Amino acid sequence: MTTTDSATRPATATSTLDLAGVSRWYGNVVAVNDVSMSLGPGVTGLLGPNGAGKTTLLHMMAGFLAPSRGTVSLDGRSTWRNPEVYRRLGLVSEREAVHTFLTAYEFVLATAKLHKLPDPQSAARRAVALVEMEDAQDRRIGTYSKGMRQRTRVAAALVHDPQVLLLDEPFNGMDPRQRLHMMELLHSLGDGGRTILFSSHILEEVEQVSGTVQVMVAGRLAASGDFRTIRRLMTNRPHVFAIRSTDDRALAVALMAEPSVGGVELGRDGLTVRAGDYGAFTRALPKVALARGVRVHQLVPEDESLESVFSYLVEA
CATH class of the missing domain: 3.40.50.300 (P-loop containing nucleotide triphosphate hydrolases)
Structure with missing residues (x-):
């Protein structure tokens, strides 16, 4: 039927x-x-x-x-x-x-x-x-x-x-x-x-x-x-990434100059990066790393769960 x-x-x-x-x-x-x-x-x-x-x-x-x-x-x-x-x-x-x-x-x-x-x-x-x-x-x-x-x-x-x-x-x-x-x-x-x-x-x-x-x-x-x-709204919300590389300090300094990056924290286990534009940041990261001779071992979004997306909508 x-x-x-x-x-x-x-x-x-x-x-x-x-x-x-x-x-x-x-x-x-x-x-x-x-x-x-x-x-x-x-x-x-x-x-x-x-x-x-x-x-x-x-x-x-x-x-x-x-x-x-x-x-x-x-x-x-x-x-x-x-x-x-x-x-x-x-x-x-x-x-x-x-x-x-x-x-x-x-x-x-x-x-x-x-x-x-x-x-x-x-x-x-x-x-x-x-x-x-x-x-x-x-x-x-x-x-x-x-x-x-x-x-x-x-x-x-x-x-x-x-x-x-x-x-x-x-x-x-x-x-x-x-x-x-x-x-x-x-x-x-x-x-x-x-x-x-x-x-x-x-x-x-x-x-x-x-x-x-x-x-x-x-x-x-x-x-x-x-x-x-x-x-x-969900796409444009702030995004948080955990990054590990061969030179976290050099990568942190370079990323701070990127317009899409709102903040960088350097810790024992790597970098925590807050980006305002998901697409712009993920496009910029490989170029920045290549220019500084840094190899990125790990890039993990830390707030991609549905709960975090919805919580952002409540606060927006």
């Missing part, structure tokens, strides 16, 4: 998910802190390191958790204690919740029946085909790989053709081909007028699927908007 089937045709109605000053805390622990955003048709990535509050935020959007403060609404109606939202909303949570003794078709069919669809059998077949699980749909879920279980759960979330789809780390466990197909499916759903939000802690996943992102760090919304603009 191609992505022109019912779940990827243009939506007959569009939906908007709005969060206004949303916070959620557990005792003294603040999981989400004063988040506001509005999500309309298209694909949006919810980006942040593990523990940033993405799952808590998605659960409030889906009506599983009540905000400690603020409001979450779908088309103007609160998602909390409002079962009607599930007619328009589908959710794939990070935690697996599938009965391994069922087949994929049986699991998706059960979901279709819970939604009281007029033709649950046809709806289940369409949803299973949409995630390319036809060949394995009659096998027990317990025999599936993690990627296959993920696709089965996505099929169940799509079986009632929702206007809003929330996915928590949907690409976990998928092989490259499965990832590519799922990315194409999300693109098609977004282009068809559906509101899609998926969370990830991997920059490349968000870059390939979504042009719009919401970046969370430590429960706060650190950045919001076009991915390319935010990625430029």
Whole structure:
């Protein structure tokens, strides 16, 4: 089946998910802190390191958790204690919740029946085909790989053709081909007028699927908007490098004259260099070393983790 089937045709109605000053805390622990955003048709990535509050935020959007403060609404109606939202909303949570003794078709069919669809059998077949699980749909879920279980759960979330789809780390466990197909499916759903939000802690996943992102760090919304603009912020942030060479002192003196270098520290284990422009510094270093007759043994970025990138966005 191609992505022109019912779940990827243009939506007959569009939906908007709005969060206004949303916070959620557990005792003294603040999981989400004063988040506001509005999500309309298209694909949006919810980006942040593990523990940033993405799952808590998605659960409030889906009506599983009540905000400690603020409001979450779908088309103007609160998602909390409002079962009607599930007619328009589908959710794939990070935690697996599938009965391994069922087949994929049986699991998706059960979901279709819970939604009281007029033709649950046809709806289940369409949803299973949409995630390319036809060949394995009659096998027990317990025999599936993690990627296959993920696709089965996505099929169940799509079986009632929702206007809003929330996915928590949907690409976990998928092989490259499965990832590519799922990315194409999300693109098609977004282009068809559906509101899609998926969370990830991997920059490349968000870059390939979504042009719009919401970046969370430590429960706060650190950045919001076009991915390319935010990625430029990440690229232009100060960078820290650890360098070891045959003559650290001579290299330190030479690097201080480079416009891209903001500071140099000389220690027992080599140099620590702070550069304002990643590209300019990495291009200049070989030329400087060659001119001084210095051989560089090691060049290691010290702040390239996602956590450091996101922390910079919070402070920027």
